[in-house]
Amino acid sequence: MIARVIVDISNSETDKIFDYEIPSNLDVRKGSRVIVPFGTQRLEGFCIDITPTSDVPALKSVEGVLDEFVCISEEMLSLMRYMKDRFYVRYVDSLRLFIPSKLRGGRIKELTRLYLTLNPSFTYEEIVDSIPERAKSRLALVERLKDGGEYLSVIAGEFSASAINALVSKGLLIKTSEQVERKPMKSVTGVEDRYILRECQKKALEKIFSAEQTATLLHGVTGSGKTLVYMSAIKKVLDEGKTAIMLVPEISLTPQMLRNFRGYFGDSVAMLHSGLSDGERFDEWKRLLKGEARIVVGARSAIFAPVKNLGLIIIDEEHDASYISESNPRYRTVDVALFRADYNNAKVVLGSATPSIESYLSAKRGDYALAEMNERISDKGMPDIDVVNMSSELLMGNTGMFSAKLEESIKRTVEKGEQVMIFLNRRGHSSFVMCRKCGYIAKCTDCDVSLTYHSVDSMLKCHYCGKRFKMLSCCPDCGSINIKYGKLGTQRVVEEVERLIPGVKVLRMDNETTTTKSSYLEILGAFASKEAQVLVGTQMIAKGHDFPDVTLVGILDADMSLYHQDYRSNERTFQLVTQVAGRAGRSNKGGKVILQTYSPNHYVYRFASKYDYEGFFEKENNVRMTTNFPPYTTIIRVLMTSENEDKVIDCAKTLYRHLREYAEKNSSEFLYIQAMRSPLGRIQNKYRYQIIARIKRQKEREIIAEFYGTIEKNKFRQVSVFAELNPQNMA
Numbered sequence: 001m002i003a004r005v006i007v008d009i010s011n012s013e014t015d016k017i018f019d020y021e022i023p024s025n026l027d028v029r030k031g032s033r034v035i036v037p038f039g040t041q042r043l044e045g046f047c048i049d050i051t052p053t054s055d056v057p058a059l060k061s062v063e064g065v066l067d068e069f070v071c072i073s074e075e076m077l078s079l080m081r082y083m084k085d086r087f088y089v090r091y092v093d094s095l096r097l098f099i100p101s102k103l104r105g106g107r108i109k110e111l112t113r114l115y116l117t118l119n120p121s122f123t124y125e126e127i128v129d130s131i132p133e134r135a136k137s138r139l140a141l142v143e144r145l146k147d148g149g150e151y152l153s154v155i156a157g158e159f160s161a162s163a164i165n166a167l168v169s170k171g172l173l174i175k176t177s178e179q180v181e182r183k184p185m186k187s188v189t190g191v192e193d194r195y196i197l198r199e200c201q202k203k204a205l206e207k208i209f210s211a212e213q214t215a216t217l218l219h220g221v222t223g224s225g226k227t228l229v230y231m232s233a234i235k236k237v238l239d240e241g242k243t244a245i246m247l248v249p250e251i252s253l254t255p256q257m258l259r260n261f262r263g264y265f266g267d268s269v270a271m272l273h274s275g276l277s278d279g280e281r282f283d284e285w286k287r288l289l290k291g292e293a294r295i296v297v298g299a300r301s302a303i304f305a306p307v308k309n310l311g312l313i314i315i316d317e318e319h320d321a322s323y324i325s326e327s328n329p330r331y332r333t334v335d336v337a338l339f340r341a342d343y344n345n346a347k348v349v350l351g352s353a354t355p356s357i358e359s360y361l362s363a364k365r366g367d368y369a370l371a372e373m374n375e376r377i378s379d380k381g382m383p384d385i386d387v388v389n390m391s392s393e394l395l396m397g398n399t400g401m402f403s404a405k406l407e408e409s410i411k412r413t414v415e416k417g418e419q420v421m422i423f424l425n426r427r428g429h430s431s432f433v434m435c436r437k438c439g440y441i442a443k444c445t446d447c448d449v450s451l452t453y454h455s456v457d458s459m460l461k462c463h464y465c466g467k468r469f470k471m472l473s474c475c476p477d478c479g480s481i482n483i484k485y486g487k488l489g490t491q492r493v494v495e496e497v498e499r500l501i502p503g504v505k506v507l508r509m510d511n512e513t514t515t516t517k518s519s520y521l522e523i524l525g526a527f528a529s530k531e532a533q534v535l536v537g538t539q540m541i542a543k544g545h546d547f548p549d550v551t552l553v554g555i556l557d558a559d560m561s562l563y564h565q566d567y568r569s570n571e572r573t574f575q576l577v578t579q580v581a582g583r584a585g586r587s588n589k590g591g592k593v594i595l596q597t598y599s600p601n602h603y604v605y606r607f608a609s610k611y612d613y614e615g616f617f618e619k620e621n622n623v624r625m626t627t628n629f630p631p632y633t634t635i636i637r638v639l640m641t642s643e644n645e646d647k648v649i650d651c652a653k654t655l656y657r658h659l660r661e662y663a664e665k666n667s668s669e670f671l672y673i674q675a676m677r678s679p680l681g682r683i684q685n686k687y688r689y690q691i692i693a694r695i696k697r698q699k700e701r702e703i704i705a706e707f708y709g710t711i712e713k714n715k716f717r718q719v720s721v722f723a724e725l726n727p728q729n730m731a
Contacts, residue, residue: 117149211369220373222582242311
């Protein structure tokens, strides 16, 4: 028999199927990881098929099987082929998504510990009688183990090695090896609650399972009880003997969701996300693979969980950009979810208070079913959003970061013993450092981006490659000491709140303060237990969190996402404002939102302040239709990167020439095609060029296939080429 193998090398030139003969003494199965000879090396690989014959003469043989279990299912092999066709993802890169990364190279295994017990072949009395009375230590050890075994490492800390070895050598004690399960977030436990569904929740649940469509868009305002609908839907598929995947957009939301799910479903819940240790991730993955856990909760990568007999996939906050992978391998989580659902005859639920324009249009067209929940379960209305014109504040002499209204509201809220959340879509202290005299801006040496100043350690940091530099004492170009800090960051907001209310306890939540896997729990736990009155944060605090004592939300610099050169900027701003506003007034205390802007008359704020999603959708959808932007067209971006700029330019010219010829022959389907240097022309010392095309949707599949085929036929050494559909970030 012949094993068809993808060798575990992330290289376009070797991303193909190689045939190897299977020796009679090896149990090679489809989906196994194997060791194969490749050139002069012995490499790991994935067996993706087994056939009786091969057209290749003089085959080499598989040398070994790496695991006792099959780690890639038939479903995931089909998904691998789909991702190749849909996203131009290399076979090996998609296969790597399906397993814990440290499983490759044998860097992670099951954790086992030695366990010491009395030999059950003897009674306790028989063991005691066989030990001399003078051997006090041995008698004490037997007494210690009388009521049950214990880990050898624990016993070794209490008794001498000679006492232990003497009893083991006589067969009175037995050493056994036991697997130890590395359970993530053990401290996160749930309390079982008896939930009662409201009428609107019952209708939503019924819609999910009665709809003809595979996917249902659950459009519910913040605080409407979507989580209970999710859990009820999962319970239904579990009762049918199936499994479920529950996705959240941010790791910071996982502990809260995990607490709810563990209370409701117990140990059948596993967790998968990048914040776990290697051992925890492997053990959770293995529990899912063996069927010991039937629900997985996690961020984007959990869509690849090895669950069998899948019945339901839920994507909470479906509009969130984090569900689209912007680095290799690039993919859209919703597309993967729909593929897995179709493969398993399962259902998909897309939940959001602010659905993406694409999803809501799909629901309007009938491609998705639509379930709506328009009221909060607290019976309280949505908090009032007060839009403050910061230009007027400036005219009145207020040059601070807080408007007079927000400043007064923060003070009053803290005085009442209630809590405040302040949202800023930045991290660090200031977004850039500039010389006032000559205009010099400090930039990373490896990336074409400005450095961010962090005052805690007085460092300049690159948020793309992580490089750190000393803070400037003077301008390196002109020598001036007149250095200006750019726009404010979370750190400065904290300092300003502490200046405003001396002695107030403020917590900060951004990428700088959540570097360890316990950071999220510690910060959110401290705020939930009211150890702090104010929480300042970035998008991590914008969605999903439920703090009943938060009665005030401040939104600083709301315009930051409004004027990006991106057709989604209006949509993202509306979503962000609505999601952040939804953190306030989630109890009977009610709440208020103060939104600071220099564009108070912009239609985004007009609709957001009234929570009018339908009105915003109609306006934005009309803009997209008129300007021929997605979802009415498709944008294809081909990104080329290399450390050698000449090579990447040659690659871009060659690909563009072929694609331009194709576009001219099919000019009725192309609205735009152009090659250019990427706006961020260099990241991590790699030069970046791109080809952008905007096409009509009638022949989308055919055109995408032509683009991918052209890339395959024109490969350049030392140049990496990636393709994206409707990219989230054009930079």
